[in-house]
Amino acid sequence: MGNPLLIMWRQIFVDPQDGEKADRQVSLPETHEQVATGILLVLQRMRIPVIVLIVIFAVSVLGLSLAPGEDFQGRPARMGLFDSFYFMSFTATTIGFGEIPYPFTTAQRMWVTFSIFLSVIGWAYAVGSLLALMQNRAFRQALARRHFARKLRNMREPFLLLIGYGNASKRVARSLDEMDRRFVVVDGDEDRVAEVDLASYRADTPALLGDVTDTARIVLAGLGYDRCEGVIALAGDEQANLDVAMTTALLRPDLRVIARSNSREVTERMRAFGAPDVVDPLDRFGDHLRILLRSPAAYQLMMWLTSAPRSPLPARRAPLPQGRWVVCGPQHICRELSADLRAEGLEVTAVTEVEPGRGADADQVDTPALDSADIEHAAAVVAASKNDTTNLWLVERTRRTNADAYLVAMQNREVNSPLFTAVGVDFGMIPAEVVEHEVLARLANPLLMQFLSQVPHQDDGWASEMVERLVDRSGTLKPDLWRIQLTAEEAPALTGPLAAGELRLGDVMRSPNDRQRSVDAVPLILLRDGDSVLAPRDEQQLQLDDELLIAGRPSAWSALVATLTYDVTAAYVVDGRIVPSGWMWRRLSRGDARHEDVRQ
Amino acid sequence: MNLEKVVFGFFVLLAATLNFGFFLGDPADSAVHNVYELFAAVVVNLIAIALKLGDRTQIGAVQLATSLVASLQLITAALVWAYATGGGDELTPETTASVVSLSGGALFANIVSVVLLVSETISFQRR
Numbered sequence: 001m002g003n004p005l006l007i008m009w010r011q012i013f014v015d016p017q018d019g020e021k022a023d024r025q026v027s028l029p030e031t032h033e034q035v036a037t038g039i040l041l042v043l044q045r046m047r048i049p050v051i052v053l054i055v056i057f058a059v060s061v062l063g064l065s066l067a068p069g070e071d072f073q074g075r076p077a078r079m080g081l082f083d084s085f086y087f088m089s090f091t092a093t094t095i096g097f098g099e100i101p102y103p104f105t106t107a108q109r110m111w112v113t114f115s116i117f118l119s120v121i122g123w124a125y126a127v128g129s130l131l132a133l134m135q136n137r138a139f140r141q142a143l144a145r146r147h148f149a150r151k152l153r154n155m156r157e158p159f160l161l162l163i164g165y166g167n168a169s170k171r172v173a174r175s176l177d178e179m180d181r182r183f184v185v186v187d188g189d190e191d192r193v194a195e196v197d198l199a200s201y202r203a204d205t206p207a208l209l210g211d212v213t214d215t216a217r218i219v220l221a222g223l224g225y226d227r228c229e230g231v232i233a234l235a236g237d238e239q240a241n242l243d244v245a246m247t248t249a250l251l252r253p254d255l256r257v258i259a260r261s262n263s264r265e266v267t268e269r270m271r272a273f274g275a276p277d278v279v280d281p282l283d284r285f286g287d288h289l290r291i292l293l294r295s296p297a298a299y300q301l302m303m304w305l306t307s308a309p310r311s312p313l314p315a316r317r318a319p320l321p322q323g324r325w326v327v328c329g330p331q332h333i334c335r336e337l338s339a340d341l342r343a344e345g346l347e348v349t350a351v352t353e354v355e356p357g358r359g360a361d362a363d364q365v366d367t368p369a370l371d372s373a374d375i376e377h378a379a380a381v382v383a384a385s386k387n388d389t390t391n392l393w394l395v396e397r398t399r400r401t402n403a404d405a406y407l408v409a410m411q412n413r414e415v416n417s418p419l420f421t422a423v424g425v426d427f428g429m430i431p432a433e434v435v436e437h438e439v440l441a442r443l444a445n446p447l448l449m450q451f452l453s454q455v456p457h458q459d460d461g462w463a464s465e466m467v468e469r470l471v472d473r474s475g476t477l478k479p480d481l482w483r484i485q486l487t488a489e490e491a492p493a494l495t496g497p498l499a500a501g502e503l504r505l506g507d508v509m510r511s512p513n514d515r516q517r518s519v520d521a522v523p524l525i526l527l528r529d530g531d532s533v534l535a536p537r538d539e540q541q542l543q544l545d546d547e548l549l550i551a552g553r554p555s556a557w558s559a560l561v562a563t564l565t566y567d568v569t570a571a572y573v574v575d576g577r578i579v580p581s582g583w584m585w586r587r588l589s590r591g592d593a594r595h596e597d598v599r600q
Numbered sequence: 601m602n603l604e605k606v607v608f609g610f611f612v613l614l615a616a617t618l619n620f621g622f623f624l625g626d627p628a629d630s631a632v633h634n635v636y637e638l639f640a641a642v643v644v645n646l647i648a649i650a651l652k653l654g655d656r657t658q659i660g661a662v663q664l665a666t667s668l669v670a671s672l673q674l675i676t677a678a679l680v681w682a683y684a685t686g687g688g689d690e691l692t693p694e695t696t697a698s699v700v701s702l703s704g705g706a707l708f709a710n711i712v713s714v715v716l717l718v719s720e721t722i723s724f725q726r727r
Contacts, residue, residue: 040654040656041654042654043653043654044653044654044655045654046653046654047650047651047653047654050650050653051647051650051651054643054646054647054650055643055647058639058643061639062636062639080685081635081636081639081678081682082678082681082682082685082686085682
């Protein structure tokens with residue numbers, strides 16, 4: 001019989017040792033201590049129930065062995081301690097083999113009746129205490145942490161540590177999963193951690209419940225592992241993100257940190273520790289508006305390249321109106337936005353919110369100031385309050401007085417976006433979405449940020465041509481991005497022409513199947529000795545140790561790898577020569593390699 | 601006075617005294633070794649184990665180890681006794697000797713336990 005009590009016993013008393021042994025892999029102290037705490041707690045609380053069980057058992061066995069019995073002939077025969085123990089064992093565990101070795105006398109049956117009730121109480125108490133402890137929060141969390149640590153140890157690939165699991169994190173997590181990157185989630189909210197399991201990612205994603213400002217917890221969650229390749233702190237609380245950025249910079253300075261901040265002060269403090277990538281959605285809001293003001297095509301291109309994998313090309317937005325803009329929102333947002341817009345040569349009227357004083361509700365827009373802002377004649381109105389209701393009200397109010405105004409609104413909560421659509425917002429900014437784009441831009445490829453930082457300085461025509469080229473070569477779904485390093489290691493087949501400086505980009509980009517055609521990819525940026533060439537053309541000369549960022553279909557990637565690494569493919573693609581691939585044929589045909597129609 | 605310490609000391613000492621009482625006497629003579637005393641020693645040792653569960657101090661861990669050793673020895677002794685008397689036979693001097701020597705091993709572990717208890721008490725008073 002598979003005794004459930006035995007199984008529980010094993011779970012509680014045997015596993016802890018295994019856990020302790022395995023957790024020693026975590027390099028920093030205190031982590032396995034934490035895991036053991038819950039188990040010790042259970043052991044301590046089980047003292048009394050176990051003692052009660054032992055005493056009940058001992059009393060029953062002793063009493064039964066002393067009770068007067070008779071053998072078959074009616075002679076007095078006591079049961080003996082071992083027989084009593086045997087009888088009480090199968091009785092107390094409800095197996096019940098019957099009266100041994102002889103039928104019981106009345107005195108023995110009276111004692112057994114008493115013992116049965118006693119042992120039932122004892123077991124009920126012990127099992128009840130055990131089940132109550134199983135429900136114990138500390139114990140369950142200890143088990144969950146052990147489970148998490150085991151999953152993490154079995155995970156062989158490098159992984160990212162995702163701190164916080166809010167809207168922005170969920171978007172990033174979904175994209176990371178589609179990019180086949182592994183990650184681990186830590187959040188302080190039990191429901192959110194449960195959501196990770198429900199999200200059904202392709203890869204198994206360990207999630208840990210815990211205070212993210214607890215250093216030991218972060219170490220357990222990933223900092224203690226060499227395979228951790230970066231930390232993304234997107235918790236709603238910017239102080240927690242600051243804490244994580246600081247902890248990572250101090251304990252693992254080699255790790256990459258991307259942290260979300262909501263204010264300039266926290267951004268400054270984050271920058272004090274190492275060189276984290278700080279993402280401030282409110283700050284980026286102004287930058288997005290600036291890019292959109294300059295060139296809708298550039299905005300479209302940047303949004304597309306930083307969206308989730310295989311996203312369709314977003315629609316190009318209409319140009320923003322020039323003229324006078326009215327910005328409503330809290331003081332620091334107003335200041336940032338006004339500065340950004342004025343830098344683009346716009347006239348800006350700022351309506352700051354009343355500082356939340358005692359008794360007054362927070363985020364109260366100063367109505368007299370709003371009246372004097374002359375919204376009726378504004379070209380555009382930005383509602384940037386941190387309260388969606390206020391933003392909706394501002395948009396609606398503007399629409400009634402000035403039907404032609406361009407309406408920009410901050411959509412703080414994603415669930416409210418149908419409301420904003422209904423009220424007729426022209427440009428809505430969802431902070432979580434901005435954070436997603438910013439994080440993906442930094443994670444997708446190390447060269448992508450170099451490319452993106454130069455795009456806003458190009459004109460609209462350049463950007464729209466770039467979009468057209470990308471769509472032409474790789475379709476309307478977001479292209480994959482790769483970095484190619486033209487080094488002797490990564491491009492052995494091209495080392496000769498590269499060193500001679502006679503290789504042009506257009507030659508490398510030819511398709512190995514038909515060199516008249518190009519592979520389905522577009523080079524985005526070329527890096528050479530710290531200088532960069534944006535969107536290099538086919539005539540671009542290539543040199544050894546150049547780096548390229550290439551966007552295109554997955555099939556183009558394998559084609560390019562073939563060109564870079566196989567001599568035979570390289571000879572055909574670059575020169576149009578068909579070189580025999582076997583040694584024997586190469587010997588035989590030396591000197592008269594067939595030339596196809598070289599270089600049209 | 602700490603009631604927990606009283607209870608703990610009581611059981612550790614009782615385990616040792618019961619064990620000693622059973623061990624005392626001619627090892628081959630079953631008449632001077634009462635089996636109920638062995639039974640009591642097993643039970644008290646098991647209770648001593650339960651009392652030491654979940655103690656995270658160093659001395660608590662060693663205490664737990666000694667109790668485990670003592671219980672293991674005593675249970676083995678009880679098993680030998682139960683096996684030898686299984687068919688209603690009397691104990692032979694050889695089996696009696698082996699039961700008693702097993703309990704002697706347990707007695708040693710129990711003495712270590714008592715020494716630990718005493719030394720812990722003394723070091724506590726010195727502070």
